[in-house]
Amino acid sequence: QKEVEQDPGPLSVPEGAIVSLNCTYSNSAFQYFMWYRQYSRKGPELLMYTYSSGNKEDGRFTAQVDKSSKYISLFIRDSQPSDSATYLCAMRLPSGAQKLVFGQGTRLTINP
């Protein structure tokens, strides 16, 4: 069983829709939770960063962490065609080198 599970999709929604992306994990020691966005043929770029449990909002993006359920989510409001990309959840332990454990990635397409 993978340490971090993410539905690979693909997910296709119309422009303006609310998108929900999710990951579950098994290691309760993870403390830092991230969402990366990766456009085709590019490297991942950090989108959202959350420490421990709680919510974090940045513009149209909201990240939620529920450590009791070992579940994290990314919500995209008013989705735009430019949001079409692969979204990767990642997490890591609180100490040592920043070794990231990634989910499989969800390919998202926003249709105009």
Next chain:
Amino acid sequence: DAGITQSPRHKVTETGTPVTLRCHQTENHRYMYWYRQDPGHGLRLIHYSYGVKDTDKGEVSDGYSVSRSKTEDFLLTLESATSSQTSVYFCATTPSHTSNTEAFFGQGTRLTVV
């Protein structure tokens, strides 16, 4: 842009040959990492470095070695390439191990082993 350059960007090699991929950074970041990305697996850590000449293994290190002789360069070597090592390889850097530190990724090297 964190100033990470990977070379080559694309490579086709034959089974059994050694291959070296290079990651060069201009940010003076302490930590450097090599990940591979495959369908259905996301990114998986191969090796990482926490300083010059200081390296350690990641999740999928078998068949790979690394070296870091200068802060700015981190080399990944496939000792004897196999078809299972066909993948996209990403280098990443972080400035320190403290909290709230973003990992910056290069553009990737697409390696095909035939």
